[in-house]
Amino acid sequence: MSIDVSQFLETFxxxxxxxxxxxxxxxxxxxVGAADSETINTIFRAAxxxxxxxxxxxxxxxxxxxxxxxxxxxxxxxxxxxxTEEAVNILLSSVxxxxxxxxxxxxxxELEVDRISEAQQQLEAxxxxxxxxxxxxxxxxxxxxxxxxxxxxxxxxxxxxxxxxGNDPARIFRELQALGxxxxxxxxxxxxxxxxxxxxxxxxxWELELKGDIKRxxxxxxxxxxxxxxxxxxxxxxxxxxxxGSAEEADKTEVAAVAVKTVxxxxxxxxxxxxxxxxRRGSANNExxxxxxxxxxxxxxxxxxxxxxxxxxxxxxxxxxFNMKKINKLLEGLDQLELNTRELQEQVMRMRMMPISFxxxxxxxxxxxxxxxxxxxxxxxMSGEQTELDKTVIEKIGDPLVHLVRNSLDHGIESPQQRKExxxxxxxxxxxxxxxxxxxxxxxxxxDGAGLNAEKILAKAIQQGIVQEDVQLExxxxxxxxxxxxxxxxxxxxxxxxxxxxxxxxxxxxxxxxGSLEVTSEAGKGSKFIIRLPLTLAILDGQTVAVGxxxxxxxxxxxxxxxxxxxxxxxxxxxxxxxxxxxxxxxPIIRLHEIFGGNPNTTELTEGLLVVVEGEGRKxxxxxxxxxxxxxxxxxxxxxxxxxxxxxxxxxILGDGSVALILDIPGLIRLSNQHATDDKFKKIA
Amino acid sequence: MTASNAAESIVQGTxxxxxxxxxxxxxxxxxxxxxxxxxxxxxxxxxxxxxxTPVTRIPNTPDYMQGVLNLRxxxxxxxxxxxxxxLERIEYTPITVIIVLSIKxxxxxxxxxxxxxxVSDVINVESENIKPTPDxxxxxxxxxxxxxxxxxxxxxxxxxxxKLLSVDEIQVLSDASEExxxxxxxxxx
Numbered sequence: 001m002s003i004d005v006s007q008f009l010e011t012f013x014x015x016x017x018x019x020x021x022x023x024x025x026x027x028x029x030x031x032v033g034a035a036d037s038e039t040i041n042t043i044f045r046a047a048x049x050x051x052x053x054x055x056x057x058x059x060x061x062x063x064x065x066x067x068x069x070x071x072x073x074x075x076x077x078x079x080x081x082x083x084t085e086e087a088v089n090i091l092l093s094s095v096x097x098x099x100x101x102x103x104x105x106x107x108x109x110e111l112e113v114d115r116i117s118e119a120q121q122q123l124e125a126x127x128x129x130x131x132x133x134x135x136x137x138x139x140x141x142x143x144x145x146x147x148x149x150x151x152x153x154x155x156x157x158x159x160x161x162x163x164x165x166g167n168d169p170a171r172i173f174r175e176l177q178a179l180g181x182x183x184x185x186x187x188x189x190x191x192x193x194x195x196x197x198x199x200x201x202x203x204x205x206w207e208l209e210l211k212g213d214i215k216r217x218x219x220x221x222x223x224x225x226x227x228x229x230x231x232x233x234x235x236x237x238x239x240x241x242x243x244x245g246s247a248e249e250a251d252k253t254e255v256a257a258v259a260v261k262t263v264x265x266x267x268x269x270x271x272x273x274x275x276x277x278x279x280r281r282g283s284a285n286n287e288x289x290x291x292x293x294x295x296x297x298x299x300x301x302x303x304x305x306x307x308x309x310x311x312x313x314x315x316x317x318x319x320x321x322f323n324m325k326k327i328n329k330l331l332e333g334l335d336q337l338e339l340n341t342r343e344l345q346e347q348v349m350r351m352r353m354m355p356i357s358f359x360x361x362x363x364x365x366x367x368x369x370x371x372x373x374x375x376x377x378x379x380x381x382m383s384g385e386q387t388e389l390d391k392t393v394i395e396k397i398g399d400p401l402v403h404l405v406r407n408s409l410d411h412g413i414e415s416p417q418q419r420k421e422x423x424x425x426x427x428x429x430x431x432x433x434x435x436x437x438x439x440x441x442x443x444x445x446x447x448d449g450a451g452l453n454a455e456k457i458l459a460k461a462i463q464q465g466i467v468q469e470d471v472q473l474e475x476x477x478x479x480x481x482x483x484x485x486x487x488x489x490x491x492x493x494x495x496x497x498x499x500x501x502x503x504x505x506x507x508x509x510x511x512x513x514x515g516s517l518e519v520t521s522e523a524g525k526g527s528k529f530i531i532r533l534p535l536t537l538a539i540l541d542g543q544t545v546a547v548g549x550x551x552x553x554x555x556x557x558x559x560x561x562x563x564x565x566x567x568x569x570x571x572x573x574x575x576x577x578x579x580x581x582x583x584x585x586x587x588p589i590i591r592l593h594e595i596f597g598g599n600p601n602t603t604e605l606t607e608g609l610l611v612v613v614e615g616e617g618r619k620x621x622x623x624x625x626x627x628x629x630x631x632x633x634x635x636x637x638x639x640x641x642x643x644x645x646x647x648x649x650x651x652x653i654l655g656d657g658s659v660a661l662i663l664d665i666p667g668l669i670r671l672s673n674q675h676a677t678d679d680k681f682k683k684i685a
Numbered sequence: 686m687t688a689s690n691a692a693e694s695i696v697q698g699t700x701x702x703x704x705x706x707x708x709x710x711x712x713x714x715x716x717x718x719x720x721x722x723x724x725x726x727x728x729x730x731x732x733x734x735x736x737x738t739p740v741t742r743i744p745n746t747p748d749y750m751q752g753v754l755n756l757r758x759x760x761x762x763x764x765x766x767x768x769x770x771x772l773e774r775i776e777y778t779p780i781t782v783i784i785v786l787s788i789k790x791x792x793x794x795x796x797x798x799x800x801x802x803x804v805s806d807v808i809n810v811e812s813e814n815i816k817p818t819p820d821x822x823x824x825x826x827x828x829x830x831x832x833x834x835x836x837x838x839x840x841x842x843x844x845x846x847x848k849l850l851s852v853d854e855i856q857v858l859s860d861a862s863e864e865x866x867x868x869x870x871x872x873x874x
Binding site: 550595596597598636637638640641642645646647648651653657658659660661671 | 760761
């Protein structure tokens with residue numbers, strides 16, 4: 001019994017959070033009134049495994065709480081209770097409370113005792129109003145159940161698998177004996193014939209009578225380990241004279257016994273318990289550091305490694321006895337090796353991939369809650385949930401997505417009345433759609449609401465001084481205005497959205513993932529936000545550029561085009577540096593050798609190349625000596641052993657083993673502005 | 686125990702004047718030479734010693750930061766110790782070596798490489814033989830020197846490797862943390 005269970009604690013938390021997500025999504029799919037028993041079963045199973053796990057790890061507050069939920073679900077499953085809107089809502093908030101409890105326990109921080117006990121009381125109240133015939137009876141049953149003066153009658157019928165869980169009835173009986181005067185009656189009627197007997201299974205059941213003034217909790221402690229592996233019924237021993245008279249009542253209590261088992265523990269006591277747990281304070285911030293990978297992905301990698309080993313042994317045999325006649329075989333082997341390596345790389349990258357449903361799964365709940373709150377009718381449609389994305393991207397895309405969905409709910413979709421007037425169905429449709437396109441993952445958040453009001457946005461932008469009055473803007477350019485900091489057209493600020501902090505942050509978050517955001521909209525028909533993300537953060541498509549004898553990698557996604565300028569294309573704007581004309585735009589020029597130093601082959605703009613890049617919505621021309629090849633590069637962190645360097649997002653190792661730095665275009669633009677300001681100061685000084 | 690025995694035999698070979706000193710639990714230092722001066726680093730921090738290979742320059746970093754190197758897939762920053770100590774710079778030769786060290790910082794263990802003129806030997810220094818660094822006044826930064834060890838006729842300056850990257854860069858780091866704070870505002874709208 002000396003297994004250290006704490007090593008499994010992290011797994012428990014992960015599984016529990018998954019379980020909670022399942023419960024939440026299934027609860028939302030539950031039809032009030034006509035519940036599907038399979039759905040309830042799924043919810044019940046999730047609750048049950050959380051209860052079991054938390055019991056094992058001694059997280060009693062969680063175990064007790066889950067037990068209440070389980071009891072409620074059990075009644076629903078057996079048809080003893082109707083699935084009501086109220087019950088579903090309480091269960092949903094219970095899921096939230098559990099999630100909070102687990103998060104707090106995981107971080108070793110304080111539990112919100114009041115909130116938990118409030119939610120617990122809600123659950124208890126709900127349980128108290130049904131199941132047993134009347135609440136009063138349960139109450140009276142409770143009182144004498146806390147400690148029955150005369151003792152307890154216990155019927156104990158273990159499941160067949162009891163021994164396999166490492167439990168021994170004899171040990172339980174010994175513990176009971178220590179509590180009071182124990183009479184044991186064995187019922188061996190289920191015992192099969194000798195030839196069918198499996199010695200590893202338990203066929204016996206027992207009727208126990210334990211006499212003495214014993215607390216119910218003491219009994220629960222004894223049976224705590226076998227609770228899930230047996231049918232157990234604990235009733236207080238009635239005084240002998242009234243035994244027959246109260247037989248009927250005893251029946252009732254028996255029904256309620258399971259339901260009430262945990263309810264009967266006094267709330268105050270539990271509070272203390274929680275407080276004790278809360279005392280284990282600490283600020284350890286546990287982010288998810290492990291990953292669950294499907295066995296098929298691991299198998300695929302193992303297969304490929306097998307092939308790699310074969311290729312390797314083929315090559316080494318070839319190498320031992322090599323002559324020029326075998327050159328073709330060598331080349332063939334090297335091709336094979338390249339193929340194996342590439343496939344292996346792809347498969348290993350896939351291990352980090354998770355379906356985007358992990359980011360989507362919170363939306364049914366969000367839409368459910370918000371639409372109720374705002375009095376709108378909204379149907380959520382999701383597709384492409386199986387599209388796989390890098391784990392890090394999934395974790396970071398959650399917040400921006402929530403923001404977009406809230407915006408669509410609040411500003412996009414109109415109230416049922418407005419929709420009716422506009423001749424649209426009352427129920428608005430919000431759709432989340434994910435798919436692959438080229439080397440990107442595209443996520444679309446679309447609604448069929450009123451669409452963006454271009455006139456209003458423009459008017460607001462002019463009012464806020466963001467845009468000059470006489471500027472002519474394309475519709476698309478107007479939509480892009482909403483991504484500027486501090487911009488909001490909402491007439492009233494709600495707690496859902498409208499304060500104008502937001503879209504710019506969304507854009508920034510998406511860009512920090514190497515992605516982009518695009519808006520399309522049609523008045524009266526709805527708007528669509530399109531997020532494009534790279535498949536993974538670990539590999540990017542890069543363009544190698546040369547400055548003197550140094551190479552830098554420019555992420556291909558930020559390159560618009562590369563041009564060779566002629567003398568009449570560029571101008572010097574006094575004090576503001578150089579610009580060049582690209583069709584009808586004037587773009588600033590950043591000389592990479594000025595920002596980063598180095599010895600360029602040329603400083604003449606006409607002799608080098610301008611790479612037109614875009615970062616955070618700004619376009620600039622990056623002046624370099626020459627373009628070299630394009631290749632996929634594996635991003636390595638500079639911060640791991642050194643620190644963040646402005647204008648550099650990381651490093652990579654080139655084919656010849658040397659290191660090349662990857663440019664961070666937005667950072668580079670900021671750095672160049674700083675550079676220009678510094679220069680100006682220098683000139684003034 | 687076998688490991689320390691083996692280490693002792695090395696020390697006895699290199700430092701025969703004081704063979705008994707190894708018994709009393711001193712520390713071992715790898716010594717290297719920089720413009721005629723001898724420095725020592727705790728040998729337990731030394732990962733490997735390799736010859737000089739060209740590095741990739743990192744822009745906008747102090748002069749002594751030579752650049753980064755690919756060390757079996759890890760990007761390792763390389764510090765020129767002569768420039769770090771404001772000594773005269775010399776051309777790198779075939780005996781110029783990089784000592785790869787693991788250092789401890791607030792954000793975990795890091796690997797850095799030091800470019801030195803040449804590596805000499807491993808010495809054993811007893812703690813009573815380590816003298817505090819004299820104060821040279823403002824002109825000389827002695828913060829990353831732990832103490833002076835005297836053994837026989839030579840004097841060895843013992844480096845506090847954990848401070849090699851951090852001194853001078855505290856300012857830079859606090860700038861960076863300000864930036865992180867600015868970026869921390871999440872969409873709460």
